[in-house]
Amino acid sequence: MGRKKNQTGLTELHWVITKQLQDETLSYLFQQDEQSLFLPERGFLGIIHSGSGVLRRSLFLRKIIPQQEGWVTWTNHGLSFDPLYFSQALDAVSASALGAGLILVHSHPGSGGSINTPPEPSRPDLHHERRLLYHLNHAIPPGSPVAAGIVDRSGAWRVREYHWPRPKTVKEARSRRFGIDSASYTDASAIRIISSDATKVYHYGKPNREVNAKTVDSTLRLWGKGGHQILENLRVGIAGLGGVGSILAEYLARLGVGELVLVDFDEVKDENLNRLVGVRRNEVGKPKIKYAARIAKEASTAASFNVRTFRGSVSEQAGLKYLLDADIIMNAADSAFARQVIDHASYAYAIPVIDGGTTLVVGTRAGEIIGKSQVGEAGPGQPCLECSGAYTQEEATLAREDPTMQGPSSYLRVVGKETKAELPRAPSVISYNGLVAALMVQRLLSTILGFPPRGKSGQQRYYVELGELSWGPTSKCKEGCPKQSWVGLGDSHPVPVGVDPLWKQMREEAEVSARQRRKK
Amino acid sequence: MDESQLPPLLLEALQILRAERMDNTRVDAIVDNWIYLRLPNVVFDETKYPPPYSRSLWVRIPLQFPFANPHGIITTEPLNPIDGHPIKGHNPNHDMCTPVRSLGGSQYYSWTWSGEIGPGPSLRNPRDILGVISWVERRIRQA
Numbered sequence: 336m337g338r339k340k341n342q343t344g345l346t347e348l349h350w351v352i353t354k355q356l357q358d359e360t361l362s363y364l365f366q367q368d369e370q371s372l373f374l375p376e377r378g379f380l381g382i383i384h385s386g387s388g389v390l391r392r393s394l395f396l397r398k399i400i401p402q403q404e405g406w407v408t409w410t411n412h413g414l415s416f417d418p419l420y421f422s423q424a425l426d427a428v429s430a431s432a433l434g435a436g437l438i439l440v441h442s443h444p445g446s447g448g449s450i451n452t453p454p455e456p457s458r459p460d461l462h463h464e465r466r467l468l469y470h471l472n473h474a475i476p477p478g479s480p481v482a483a484g485i486v487d488r489s490g491a492w493r494v495r496e497y498h499w500p501r502p503k504t505v506k507e508a509r510s511r512r513f514g515i516d517s518a519s520y521t522d523a524s525a526i527r528i529i530s531s532d533a534t535k536v537y538h539y540g541k542p543n544r545e546v547n548a549k550t551v552d553s554t555l556r557l558w559g560k561g562g563h564q565i566l567e568n569l570r571v572g573i574a575g576l577g578g579v580g581s582i583l584a585e586y587l588a589r590l591g592v593g594e595l596v597l598v599d600f601d602e603v604k605d606e607n608l609n610r611l612v613g614v615r616r617n618e619v620g621k622p623k624i625k626y627a628a629r630i631a632k633e634a635s636t637a638a639s640f641n642v643r644t645f646r647g648s649v650s651e652q653a654g655l656k657y658l659l660d661a662d663i664i665m666n667a668a669d670s671a672f673a674r675q676v677i678d679h680a681s682y683a684y685a686i687p688v689i690d691g692g693t694t695l696v697v698g699t700r701a702g703e704i705i706g707k708s709q710v711g712e713a714g715p716g717q718p719c720l721e722c723s724g725a726y727t728q729e730e731a732t733l734a735r736e737d738p739t740m741q742g743p744s745s746y747l748r749v750v751g752k753e754t755k756a757e758l759p760r761a762p763s764v765i766s767y768n769g770l771v772a773a774l775m776v777q778r779l780l781s782t783i784l785g786f787p788p789r790g791k792s793g794q795q796r797y798y799v800e801l802g803e804l805s806w807g808p809t810s811k812c813k814e815g816c817p818k819q820s821w822v823g824l825g826d827s828h829p830v831p832v833g834v835d836p837l838w839k840q841m842r843e844e845a846e847v848s849a850r851q852r853r854k855k
Numbered sequence: 856m857d858e859s860q861l862p863p864l865l866l867e868a869l870q871i872l873r874a875e876r877m878d879n880t881r882v883d884a885i886v887d888n889w890i891y892l893r894l895p896n897v898v899f900d901e902t903k904y905p906p907p908y909s910r911s912l913w914v915r916i917p918l919q920f921p922f923a924n925p926h927g928i929i930t931t932e933p934l935n936p937i938d939g940h941p942i943k944g945h946n947p948n949h950d951m952c953t954p955v956r957s958l959g960g961s962q963y964y965s966w967t968w969s970g971e972i973g974p975g976p977s978l979r980n981p982r983d984i985l986g987v988i989s990w991v992e993r994r995i996r997q998a
Contacts, residue, residue, distance in 0.1 A: 829919075
C-alpha cells in the first residue's frame with residue numbers, strides 16, 4: 336500500500352463538512368463528561384460525495400448513517416463494526432444520488448490539541464480500515480469514493496481517500512495485484528467547515544508563511560497575524576473581471592489574500608477605460624484576465640502570491656471547473672446564466688458565494704435613471720441567489736439564447752427596445768462598481784475572519800434614486816426551493832452549465848478574423 | 856438523433872414524457888443549449904382553430920431542463936385562428952427554424968415560459984416535462 340499524491344490526477348484533496356454535521360460528528364463520537372485519556376473509541380459510517388475542480392478534489396460528508404446500539408463496539412482488538420451496519424450503509428448508498436460513496440470514521444478520544452493538527456493514524460488503524468473499506472469498495476458502484484477518517488476532540492480530522500485498481504478479468508480479480516494490499520491512499524490536505532455565517536479552512540502540513548508586517552501594519556492591528564495567515568492561505572475565485580471584478584482582484588490582493596483564480600472571456604475595450612481601475616491604453620484588445628492579473632500581482636501584499644487565470648465563461652463546464660478550486664467565490668459576472676450556474680455550484684460544492692452587481696434603468700424621459708446596486712450571499716445555510724431575487728429562471732433561460740435573440744441585457748433595460756442589437760451600451764459607473772466591490776469584500780472578511788462581526792445577512796441594496804443603503808427582504812429560501820438539499824452533492828448534482836452564447840459569438844468572430852488574416 | 860449524450864435529467868424527462876403522455880416524441884436537433892423536440896399530436900382548440908385538431912410541432916427545450924425553461928415553438932404552417940387575428944411573436948422563416956427546416960419547420964413563435972399569458976408552472980424536476988405539453992396547448996389556445 337502506498338500514499339500517493341492523488342489518484343484522480345488532481346494535486347489537492349479537501350475534506351468538506353457543514354458546521355451542523357461537524358457538531359453532529361463530535362456529539363456522536365465524544366461525550367461531554369468524558370475526561371480520561373483511556374476512553375473507548377467510537378465510530379460511524381457516513382455517506383460522502385466527491386467533486387473536482389482543476390487542481391482540487393473535494394470529499395463532502397452528506398450524512399451520518401444511523402446505527403443501533405451494539406453495531407459499533409470497542410473491543411480488545413479495536414473498534415468492531417457489525418455486518419448489519421454495513422448492510423444498512425450499502426442500502427443508504429443505493430438510496431442516495433448516483434456517485435455516493437462511504438467513509439468509515441472513528442474517534443481518537445485521547446488526542447485533541449488543536450483543530451489545526453490532524454490526528455495521526457496508527458498502524459492497526461490503517462490495517463483495519465483498509466480491510467473493511469476494500470470490501471465496501473467492491474459493493475458500491477465503480478468510481479464512488481471510499482475514505483477513512485479519524486476525528487479528535489478538537490474537531491480535527493485526518494481523512495484518507497482510498498483507491499484500489501479495478502480488475503477487468505476473473506484472472507485479475509484473483510491476483511494479489513488487485514487484493515486488499517493493492518490500495519493506495521491520498522491524505523486530505525485541508526478541511527473546510529462551512530456554516531451560514533463563516534467558512535473555516537484548516538490547512539494541514541502547510542507551513543505558516545511569514546506575514547509582511549510592514550505592508551499590512553494597519554490591518555495587522557485589526558485581525559492579527561493569525562488573520563493574515565488565514566488570508567495568505569485563502570484561494571478566492573472571481574467570476575467576471577469587468578468593472579466590479581477587477582476592483583475585487585486589486586482589493587483582495589492588497590488585503591493579503593494568497594491566491595486568486597480569475598475567470599472571464601471578455602477583452603478590454605475602449606469603452607471600459609472609464610471604469611477599469613489601473614488599466615492601460617495599450618491593454619485595449621487584451622483579455623481582461625491578463626490585465627486584472629497584472630493589477631493583482633502589482634498590488635499584492637501577501638508574502639507569497641499566486642494568480643491563476645482562465646479565459647472562458649463560468650457558464651461553461653471548463654470555466655466553472657476553475658472556480659471549484661476556490662475556498663470562496665466572488666461573482667461579478669453580470670449574466671443570469673452565470674449567476675444560476677454559480678448559485679447551483681455554491682450548494683453542490685459547498686463553496687460560499689458573494690454576489691454583486693448594479694442594475695441601471697434608463698427611462699424614456701430625459702434624465703430618468705432608476706436602479707440599484709445589490710450585494711448578497713449564497714451557499715450552505717444562506718438563501719440562494721434565485722430566492723433572493725438576484726436572477727430568475729426565466730432570465731437565466733433567455734441568457735442561454737443567441738445574443739441577437741436575447742432581450743435587453745440583465746443590467747440594462749431600455750423601455751420600448753426589443754433586441755439587444757438595438758441597444759446602446761449598458762451604463763456602468765465606476766463609483767457604483769466601487770461601492771459593490773467594497774461591500775463584497777466586507778462580506779468576505781466577515782465570512783473568513785469574522786471581521787466585522789456578522790450582524791445581519793442577506794441582500795444589501797443601494798437604491799440609486801434614493802441614495803439609501805438598506806437590507807433586502809429575503810432571509811431564507813422560498814418554500815419548495817431544493818438548493819439546501821443539494822449541499823455536498825458535488826459532481827452528482829447536474830449544475831446547469833452549457834454554451835455561453837456571448838463567449839461562443841466572440842470565439843466565432845475571432846476565428847473569422849484569424850481566417851481573414853491568413854488569407855491576406 | 857443519438858439521445859445518449861443528453862444530460863441525465865433531460866433524458867429522464869423524455870422517458871417520462873414518452874411513457875405517460877406522448878410515446879412518439881422525437882429529438883430532431885440539438886443546437887447549443889437547446890433540443891428541438893417534436894411533439895406529434897398537440898391538441899388545437901376546435902372553437903379557435905380550423906382542422907386538423909391534432910398537429911405536430913417542435914418545442915425548444917433547454918438541455919439544462921428543468922433548471923431552464925422551454926422557449927419558442929416551431930410549426931410547419933402558420934397558426935391561423937378562425938377569427939383571423941394576428942398572433943404575437945410570429946416570425947416566419949426565422950433563423951430559429953434552421954435546425955428543423957429540412958423537416959418542414961418554417962414558422963417560429965418566440966413564446967417565453969413567462970410570457971403574456973402569465974408565468975408557466977415552476978419547473979423543478981424531470982416530471983415537470985408533462986406540464987410543457989399543457990403549456991404549449993394552452994399557449995396556442997390563448998394566442
